[in-house]
Amino acid sequence: MKRFLFLIILCSFTGILFAAEQVSLFRMFETRVINRTKYENKFTDVELNVIFRSPSGEIKNFWGFYDGDGKGGGNFNVGNIWKIRFMPNETGEWTYEYSWSDSTKGGKGSFECIAENAGKGILQPYKNNPHWFAYNETDPVWLKSYYETGHGSIGQDFEWIVENVYQKLQDNGYNHVQVNWLLSLCCFGQYYHDGPEPETQDLKLYREGELYESMNLKVWHLMEEHLAWFNNNDIGVHMFLGVDGSKNDGPAWVDLTNQQKDFFVKYMVARLAPFANLAGWNYVWEVPGDREDLELGFARLIQRYDIFKHLVTYEDEFPRENHYDLPEYTFAAVENHEIAAPDKDMERHLWKEPWTHHMACLLGYRDKPVYMIEGNALWRRFWQERTHATQDDLRRSAWACATAGASFTWNGHAGEYELVAAGPDGLPFSDDNPYSLSERYISILNRTMLEDVKFYRMEPHDELLSRHPALRVYALAEPGQQYLVFDPDGVSFALNIEPGNYADNFWLNAESGERIKLDLITVVEDEPPVEFMAPDHASDWVLILKK
Template sequence: MKILFRMLCLVLLPLAIFAKDSVEKWARYEASFQATISGNPFVGIPFKATFSNGKISKTVAGFYNGNSEFKIRFMPEEEGEWKFVTSSSHKQLNNKTGVFMCVPPTGNNKGPVKVANKYHFSYANKERYIPVGTTVYAWTHQSTALQYLTLNTLKESPFNKLRFCVFPKDYSYVKEEPELFAYHQSKKAETIQGKTKYYWDFTSFNIPFFDSLEKRIDQLDAAGIQADIILFHPYDKKRWGFDSMGYENDLVYLQYITARLASFKNVWWSMANEFDFVKYKTWQQWDDYSRFVYENDPYRHLLSIHNGLEIFDNWKPYFTHASIQNCSAVEDFGRAVLYRDAYGKPVVYDEVCYEGNLPQRWGRLSGEEMVAAFWQAAIAGTYAQHGETYRMPGDTVFWAKGGRLVGTSIPRIKFIHDLQKQSNGYWQLADVWRDHQTAQVDSSEYIIYFGKKMTNQWYFNIPKKNGPLGTAKYKAEIIDTWEMTITPVNEVFEVRSESDYRLIDINNKSIRLPDKPYLAIRLKKIK
């Protein structure tokens, strides 16, 4: 009988385990609780849950989801059994317990993106992440049909990161009135001198708005795209008042949105777009808000703040990377790396102007200029962000509202991304002091970029710093970054030391190049 009992236990134990709720590592676990609250359920009701798996304990904030429903969300970062217990001053929400199994990730689930190798990024599963981003500021505030067109466009593009705003924008080429807002109105809107005057209750959130936002974030995740969410921006212009809610209301908003979205693995926090153009917030407030988001995100998602003209204190410890607007930083050699060296963390040039045909100077880059910006960023060990601002009859400006992409830079951006993925590591300058054209992974691979300069001959030479030790031989390829061609060179190059700083070929060999701009050479060591 004892033997039969043990055999039965062995059979039933796995069934008991798998009968529990299960969620993949880095996916989202959710639990709901009903509670009747007198007064405003969005504020004043502390509600949180502590999750533990025996080794790790993590506390997450809950939130009110309407219809007397409170939710907690959790992103498990370790496999195995997790238990949780809630705590609240409200009896109906206090001391609720639960258990679930965290199972291995499947498919495209690589986990959230984190900082790696000081200046770069990787997924939580250690796979390299090379950001290739674009911008669609107000896409979630457009019609449902346009939002789905944008999603389909993004799925067919090379982009794996999207910057967009929580709040709507009132700016050139995006003037539409959204169907959904983040807040309920405290009283009916009025029309005064031809303009709509809104009266918001900044302590009462509109659940359908957040349901729609969360659906779009999940759809981006399914497409392999990181959601770089802009929490504030200056382009409200007193139309809705979301840029001037006041300090306490701003904190209520940040508390609510971090409680709702922190468990989404593809979320990045951008505190603001062009923070210094927001008239109603001080530098001290930005510091407070940034620290608040950091402290209220139990998973430490990537966090940045984007500048207009003045640059914020990006070296603050709660900023994981620098989000920089500066077109000149990627216009020529030796500039992009300066921000990286100054901040000692990854640099993403989230605005380098946009490819398009707008009259504004920021919206009329050529495709060649946009591609060159990506190359200048890449060889410096930094990252550029795309944006498209073509205005055509019957179409949208993609950067503002989404829709279709028509620019010439996109396949070339994919081309450089593919080259980076083919490498065995991250690109970075081989000699940051003296050679701003030569990037390397290590001594096994070099990329020399010529930019706008046209030269018909290149004599083999690479920096001695971080170079090969002893004898080394290399094969070369000519890369046409615009035509997207890779042409092998028949010669084999063998290095010798020319000076304390350069390595050249022992026979002073050179490569003949087409007389055109935007060429590069890739060198690979022969094993």
């Protein structure tokens, strides 16, 4: 909760009214500025530039944005409210000065950044081991991520969505979501059909060919209301559909002029980048990654304007040949296609297999975190009906991603094109929903990574394995300290272990969570790989060894 100091400053020339206030670390500062000058188009005819000075003296250049009447109303020439947003990363007093690109008089102000109720910060690659994500590069985080697919749900009653969707995700330990409503360009009939009727389905940010004239400020406010809830609860939000609506019958990015692209990205960054939990800018699904005028050009604009350095990616459907080495991309978003063959039709029957997920994650790694954005065994929605993946396939593919040193998202929603949020066909958190079984599988994996190993010190090490069927056993390890081997078929295998005494050892049943304690294992110099046999062939087993 922001605590306001009663320091009111009024600029008589512009009618500017704002309050100095206290803002928590990594939360969002916001103030509004009134400009009564007449402009033909208030989005484009003037810019509001802001210079922030941190308590340590660092200068950060940013800008404000036009927001109509400030409440979601107004348009390109109706309204006089501009807003300034910022996310402070230092405690102490921040000062700022703003100016207009024309002759309109500017102003200045300040706020105090406090440690109380601090946010987590920006999700970025972990600097000590870039397989993983970390807040501010230093605080590693295991992502428990869910694909929340309600394109049009921001048109429904917000409190109902929070109670029936978002709160359930938080209560079940999810700290990351992938969504379709950020940014909002298409598919508005896909909302929670067991909830209240949408207040509106007019949720397109702008009409194609009329970017400035048709900007829907109400939709920006709806998106920000939802994003703010996740931000206040420290849950990361990754945009899936991105800025190119052409793949989903929405406005095409390619039809914007270079000037319009630049404006839109700068405007988008001014509004959204001060939300610390924005966990990934994405162009759209399934693109090559190297097109200068499309996804790569978009990433370069983000890199130019996002001073907070949020994650940037593109989704590569075929990660055997990717462009994640480019500096514009800070993490990899992969799908598991063309892993086994150069043609999709030749390998469709393999898209439910855990080894295609494992290999896709390994192939996508370029010293940056990998996120399985669309694993074909991990989505009940859309892919389950196409690949016939079972919940066993889902569980195994999740472990296959984790042992490749990658994060992933999954989905257990009911229905192919209609979404519901409660009851037997809703979210996978009640026993009435058959995919609550998968949620339990994911939770077992989640607890293992958080409680049984120090995942952020581990990397994929399949080369340590031998005497097993190819591509059927996977190893994640910090050699000499901790080893995790996933054995989905309960087969025998050998593991090359560095010398030492390993006393904290057990088999974990990936289905039930059952644990079977193992005795001390002592490995001496020049000893051959140690052979292991899973307790049975009826389930998936995870071997954990720790010094």
